[in-house]
Every structure is written in structure tokens, then in C-alpha cells.
Amino acid sequence: MNRQKRIRAASLILILAPTVAMTGDAPALKEIMQELRDNLIEISDGILTDDFEQVAQGAASIAEHPKIPPAQVALVAAALGPEMPAFKRLDNVVHDLSVEISAAAEALDRDAVISGYQRMIEGCVDCHSTYKKRVAAVLSSQPE
Numbered sequence: 001m002n003r004q005k006r007i008r009a010a011s012l013i014l015i016l017a018p019t020v021a022m023t024g025d026a027p028a029l030k031e032i033m034q035e036l037r038d039n040l041i042e043i044s045d046g047i048l049t050d051d052f053e054q055v056a057q058g059a060a061s062i063a064e065h066p067k068i069p070p071a072q073v074a075l076v077a078a079a080l081g082p083e084m085p086a087f088k089r090l091d092n093v094v095h096d097l098s099v100e101i102s103a104a105a106e107a108l109d110r111d112a113v114i115s116g117y118q119r120m121i122e123g124c125v126d127c128h129s130t131y132k133k134r135v136a137a138v139l140s141s142q143p144e
């Protein structure tokens with residue numbers, strides 16, 4: 001099912017069973033992550049082809065990624081408990097780096113772009129190695 005169809009199906013569910021559909025048409029965490037991957041590829045493509053505009057664009061998209069739907073945030077918070085602030089901190093690390101990369105790209109500063117890019121990949125993987133499996137298990141046990 002493509003995204004458009006999924007959104008349409010989700011709105012249909014929303015009309016038919018308002019109490020069941022919690023997330024509406026906001027992208028789920030997994031979809032947000034798939035977009036982050038596309039944006040990261042955009043940044044690396046830009047680095048490899050000396051296209052700073054593309055780098056800036058990919059980084060800006062990461063900086064402005066949609067918020068996790070409130071229903072999913074609640075599930076994650078319930079599962080992680082006191083670890084929730086650490087999870088949010090890891091999200092902030094990636095966010096701050098995306099802003100840094102975007103500024104470096106606009107300044108045509110290749111070294112700063114590459115340094116930010118390397119730290120960003122570490123940031124993605126830091127969260128994944130600690131939380132990805134646990135959070136994915138919590139979210140996949142819930143109907144969307």
C-alpha cells in the first residue's frame with residue numbers, strides 16, 4: 001500500500017471508528033525513520049557530488065522531521081519509564097547535528113559537513129543500539 005492509500009485507509013478508519021484510530025494521518029515513528037534514512041542518503045549524495053544545496057536540504061528535512069504521533073509517544077513513554085528523557089536526548093543530538101550540518105553546507109564548509117555527518121550517523125546508531133528493538137516491539141504490538 002503506498003503512503004497516499006495508507007493515509008486514505010487511515011482516514012476511513014477514523015470516520016468509521018473514531019475511538020480506534022488514534023494516530024489519524026500523522027506518520028508513525030517507523031515512517032518518520034524511513035524518511036530520515038532518505039534524508040541521510042540525500043546528505044551523503046550531496047557530499048559525494050559536491051552539491052552543498054542537496055546537503056543543506058537533506059539536513060533541513062531531518063531538522064524538521066514530523067513529530068511522533070502523541071499516541072505513540074505515550075506508548076514509548078510507558079515502556080521506557082525513567083529512560084524516556086535519555087531517549088529524547090538522543091533525538092535532540094541528531095536534531096542539533098542536522099542544524100549544524102545545514103549551516104556548514106550553507107557556508108560551503110566541507111570539513112564541518114563531513115564531521116557533522118559522521119557524528120550524525122553515530123547519533124542514529126546510538127539510539128538504535130539502545131532502544132530500537134524495544135521500542136519497535138512496543139509499537140508493533142499496537143494496531144495503527
Ligand code: HEC
Binds near residue numbers: 030094124132139
Ligand atoms: C531517539 C532514538 C532514535 C534516533 C536518534 C534515530 N532512530 Fe531510527 N529508529 C528508532 C526506533 C525506535 C526505530 C524502530 C521503529 C519501529 O520499528 O517502529 C527506528 C528505526 C529506524 C529505521 C528502520 C525503519 C524500518 O523500516 O523498519 C531506519 C531506516 C532508521 N531508524 C533510520 C534512522 C536514521 C537515518 C537516523 C539518524 C538520522 C535515526 N534513525 C535516528 C529510534 C531512533
